[in-house]
Amino acid sequence: MQLSSTLRFYLLSFYKSEKSEVKMRCEQDTETPRMFWYQQTLESGEKVLVLVLYSVSKDNIKxxxxxxxxxxxxxxxxxxxxxxxxxxxxxxxxxxCSSE
Structure with a gap:
């Protein structure tokens, strides 16, 4: 699954079978150095947003x-x-996916 857009925020929803490969692409239209990937789940009826990975620059992923x-x-x-x-x-x- 890939997503390309000129928007600043991206929404992806996927259903994959267990053990299959997952790949998501986020593309921004600015040169903003910080980018973030979040996952939203539903736990006990509440939406929970968790930071998965982030990058503070091109070669620096945390x-x-x-x-x-x-x-x-x-x-x-x-x-x-x-x-x-x-x-x-x-x-x-x-x-x-978001950028800052």
Whole structure:
């Protein structure tokens, strides 16, 4: 699954079978150095937003509060790719990419 847009925030919803590869691409239209990937889940009827990974610059990617085995690439300043070779049930949810 890939997403490209000129918007600042991105919304991704996916359903993948267990153990399949997940790959999401976020592309921004600015040269903003900071980019973030969030996962939104529903727990006990409440929406929970968790920071998965973030990048403070092109070559500097950091784990968020719950990376869940995801890895990221930042091949260009405006592109941030989130991926995982084998999805797990806990990876289900809505994914948001934002830049700052």
């Amino acid at each position: 784990d968020g509060d719950d990376p869940q085995g995801f890895k990221a690439q930042r091949p260009e300043t405006n592109i941030f790719i989130l991926s995982k070779p084998s999805a797990e049930p806990r990876n289900s949810g809505m994914y948001f």
